Amino acid sequence: xxxxxxxxxxxxxxxxxxxxxxxxxxxxxxxxxxxxxxxxxxxxxxxxxxxxxxxxxxxxxxxxxxxxxxxxxxxxxxxxxxxxxxxxxxxxxxxxxxxxxxxxxxxxxxxxxxxxxxxxxxxxxxxxxxxxxxxxxxxxxxxxxxxxxxxxxxxxxxxxxxxxxxxxxxxxxxxxxxxxxxxxxxxxxxxxxxxxxxxxxxxxxxxxxxxxxxxxxxxxxxxxxxxxxxxxxxxxxxxxxxxxxxxxxxxxxxxxxxxxxxxxxxxxxxxxxxxxxxxxxxxxxxxxxxxxxxxxxxxxxxxxxxxxxxxxxxxxxxxxxxxxxxxxxxxxxxxxxxxxxxxxxxxxxxxxxxxxxxxxxxxxxxxxxxxxxxxxxxxxxxxxxxxxxxxxxxxxxxxxxxxxxxxxxxxxxxxxxxxxxxxxxxxxxx
Amino acid sequence: xxxxxxxxxxxxxxxxxxxxxxxxxxxxxxxxxxxxxxxxxxxxxxxxxxxxxxxxxxxxxxxxxxxxxxxxxxxxxxxxxxxxxxxxxxxxxxxxxxxxxxxxxxxxxxxxxxxxxxxxxxxxxxxxxxxxxxxxxxxxxxxxxxxxxxxxxxxxxxxxxxxxxxxxxxxxxxxxxxxxxxxxxxxxxxxxxxxxxxxxxxxxxxxxxxxxxxxxxxxxxxxxxxxxxxxxxxxxxxxxxxxxxxxxxxxxxxxxxxxxxxxxxxxxxxxxxxxxxxxxxxxxxxxxxxxxxxxxxxxxxxxxxxxxxxxxxx
Numbered sequence: 001x002x003x004x005x006x007x008x009x010x011x012x013x014x015x016x017x018x019x020x021x022x023x024x025x026x027x028x029x030x031x032x033x034x035x036x037x038x039x040x041x042x043x044x045x046x047x048x049x050x051x052x053x054x055x056x057x058x059x060x061x062x063x064x065x066x067x068x069x070x071x072x073x074x075x076x077x078x079x080x081x082x083x084x085x086x087x088x089x090x091x092x093x094x095x096x097x098x099x100x101x102x103x104x105x106x107x108x109x110x111x112x113x114x115x116x117x118x119x120x121x122x123x124x125x126x127x128x129x130x131x132x133x134x135x136x137x138x139x140x141x142x143x144x145x146x147x148x149x150x151x152x153x154x155x156x157x158x159x160x161x162x163x164x165x166x167x168x169x170x171x172x173x174x175x176x177x178x179x180x181x182x183x184x185x186x187x188x189x190x191x192x193x194x195x196x197x198x199x200x201x202x203x204x205x206x207x208x209x210x211x212x213x214x215x216x217x218x219x220x221x222x223x224x225x226x227x228x229x230x231x232x233x234x235x236x237x238x239x240x241x242x243x244x245x246x247x248x249x250x251x252x253x254x255x256x257x258x259x260x261x262x263x264x265x266x267x268x269x270x271x272x273x274x275x276x277x278x279x280x281x282x283x284x285x286x287x288x289x290x291x292x293x294x295x296x297x298x299x300x301x302x303x304x305x306x307x308x309x310x311x312x313x314x315x316x317x318x319x320x321x322x323x324x325x326x327x328x329x330x331x332x333x334x335x336x337x338x339x340x341x342x343x344x345x346x347x348x349x350x351x352x353x354x355x356x357x358x359x360x361x362x363x364x365x366x367x368x369x370x371x372x373x374x375x376x377x378x379x380x381x382x383x384x385x386x387x388x389x390x391x392x393x394x395x396x397x398x399x400x401x402x403x404x405x406x407x408x409x410x411x412x413x414x415x416x417x418x419x420x421x422x423x424x425x426x427x428x429x430x
Numbered sequence: 431x432x433x434x435x436x437x438x439x440x441x442x443x444x445x446x447x448x449x450x451x452x453x454x455x456x457x458x459x460x461x462x463x464x465x466x467x468x469x470x471x472x473x474x475x476x477x478x479x480x481x482x483x484x485x486x487x488x489x490x491x492x493x494x495x496x497x498x499x500x501x502x503x504x505x506x507x508x509x510x511x512x513x514x515x516x517x518x519x520x521x522x523x524x525x526x527x528x529x530x531x532x533x534x535x536x537x538x539x540x541x542x543x544x545x546x547x548x549x550x551x552x553x554x555x556x557x558x559x560x561x562x563x564x565x566x567x568x569x570x571x572x573x574x575x576x577x578x579x580x581x582x583x584x585x586x587x588x589x590x591x592x593x594x595x596x597x598x599x600x601x602x603x604x605x606x607x608x609x610x611x612x613x614x615x616x617x618x619x620x621x622x623x624x625x626x627x628x629x630x631x632x633x634x635x636x637x638x639x640x641x642x643x644x645x646x647x648x649x650x651x652x653x654x655x656x657x658x659x660x661x662x663x664x665x666x667x668x669x670x671x672x673x674x675x676x677x678x679x680x681x682x683x684x685x686x687x688x689x690x691x692x693x694x695x696x697x698x699x700x701x702x703x704x705x706x707x708x709x710x711x712x713x714x715x716x717x718x719x720x721x722x723x724x725x726x727x728x729x730x731x732x733x734x735x736x737x738x739x740x741x742x743x744x
Contacts, residue, residue, distance in 0.1 A: 118704055120703075127485055230705060271687075283580075285604075416708050417709070424508075424514070427690045
């Protein structure tokens with residue numbers, strides 16, 4: 001939940017060979033790292049008013065329904081959409097710029113997009129209450145928190161005809177929000193391993209009982225990397241050590257995972273890069289790199305010569321042949337904010353984005369896959385939205401039901417601190 | 431009582447003057463309060479605030495009576511004996527070596543431009559200023575391009591090696607190389623060192639140097655006994671300007687390495703603030719610790735400046 005695929009986002013139509021957008025963003029963030037001035041203007045926190053809340057955290061094996069609250073009702077059916085402008089709050093470049101005027105035309109209103117760089121920033125601004133938006137795009141991990149903090153409002157499905165009609169059944173009634181009370185799905189992705197068949201031996205990854213072990217293969221010293229994101233790296237070390245569910249890792253297991261990561265510094269000269277997969281692999285900086293599936297889809301646009309040479313591969317270890325380990329799968333959602341002044345219009349926008357043609361239009365730019373029944377991998381490849389060798393980077397609806405699919409829930413503060421402690425060990429080496 | 435009236439009028443003008451001149455400082459003071467003191471206070475409020483029970487985020491505590499020192503204490507403990515200590519020491523070493531190189535390279539350049547460049551002085555100044563026209567990140571990214579495994583630098587090296595039929599394996603400059611990160615820091619900050627030093631050297635009265643020579647000092651003696659003491663504050667000023675941002679730098683090691691071997695203090699702050707949900711307070715605590723350290727450096731600088739100006743007056 002810390003880093004999200006969006007944070008390193010480079011839009012497809014800007015086919016730059018060497019892009020380091022993530023660092024520009026982070027540098028920019030330095031200026032706004034502490035969202036303090038707005039908070040200052042808000043009233044001083046009420047110390048007594050803070051009580052802990054039970055979060056409804058679901059997994060595919062044990063789905064949950066998000067609670068409803070009397071003071072946070074859904075809108076009535078049969079209302080007319082309000083006048084615009086519709087205000088969206090989204091990750092940067094997470095909407096096709098062509099989609100915005102098209103949606104605006106279809107809904108007959110102006111649409112304005114405000115962006116955030118990471119979810120910490122988004123939560124800070126939304127919870128301070130000093131911003132007014134209509135639609136917000138949180139990750140599914142954030143949904144329980146957003147519901148408990150009353151940031152988002154329940155949805156009225158009368159306005160969302162496309163949800164049941166078009167969306168994968170697994171996500172039309174998702175494990176994190178049974179009955180889609182507060183959310184509709186936006187895009188979906190897995191976390192796996194990307195590699196170059198000309199620079200690495202595929203047999204070291206595919207067909208292995210634990211493909212994650214490849215990061216400890218000294219053959220690839222200097223040309224192997226992982227995502228610069230502890231919520232993605234710590235689970236790899238835990239999987240490498242045979243831990244079944246990283247969320248439940250004990251202190252001893254975490255320390256062992258930290259040891260395994262410290263070992264990587266001298267063993268393979270490990271590097272942690274956010275752009276390592278989508279740009280680092282095409283540029284040949286890495287032979288193997290941990291990757292979000294959507295980034296591998298986008299890597300086809302980052303080849304230095306402009307032409308994908310067809311040598312990139314992706315595997316999600318949860319679905320790799322012969323693999324007995326797990327891999328993370330996740331999805332992002334669209335929600336209507338509780339403070340929205342245009343809730344009917346916001347519902348109309350959600351429904352617009354759930355339309356198959358509109359979702360495809362958006363995928364064309366965003367690269368992360370919408371969970372649409374009609375947009376199967378066969379279709380996307382035959383229509384040349386994706387090069388065939390990158391097909392494993394697409395998520396299939398039944399992937400969520402695999403026993404090997406691991407869903408990361410939100411980390412509580414104590415667990416997060418324990419993870420960060422190991423991450424710091426992994427990062428302070430020699 | 432005409433005399434009293436007159437003195438009253440006199441007072442009025444004096445009073446006016448008393449407010450007029452300090453009034454000029456008002457915009458600056460307001461600016462400082464709004465954009466420095468308030469955010470600074472907010473950093474303290476976050477470092478010593480609480481955790482929001484639902485969002486699990488660090489929330490500021492504006493009332494100092496409720497400030498909680500646990501996080502800042504833990505951060506200090508981490509620094510002395512924990513993982514953070516290694517990173518802090520590395521950062522100190524990087525900044526120290528990079529600053530030393532800046533002095534060794536920058537001083538002769540500044541000296542040359544101010545004393546020996548003659549009618550081409552403007553051109554040299556222009557060349558020193560040119561990097562300011564391009565954003566720091568842009569310049570670093572171009573280095574990433576140049577230094578990447580199949581980048582221009584390695585292509586040139588391979589070509590040159592082939593002329594002499596040397597078996598040459600191009601190095602991976604960006605693979606967590608201490609030297610590359612330090613040189614990256616030097617490259618990024620050296621113009622900021624040269625410029626104030628140039629100004630200091632340029633201010634030195636030619637007559638003092640002539641007097642030194644007239645009194646029989648050699649040119650080396652003149653440099654050590656006149657030029658260097660008079661330019662020392664320029665060196666210190668330049669060092670302050672480059673060292674402060676270097677201590678907080680995190681994108682140089684990020685861009686030029688990305689390896690755990692070269693993590694700097696700023697990377698750790700960045701990580702807590704941007705990658706974690708609940709770690710905002712730790713990030714703020716680390717920021718405060720860095721500020722305290724930097725404040726120490728600033729005090730030393732200000733003291734040596736005031737001592738120097740005192741000596742000049744005596």
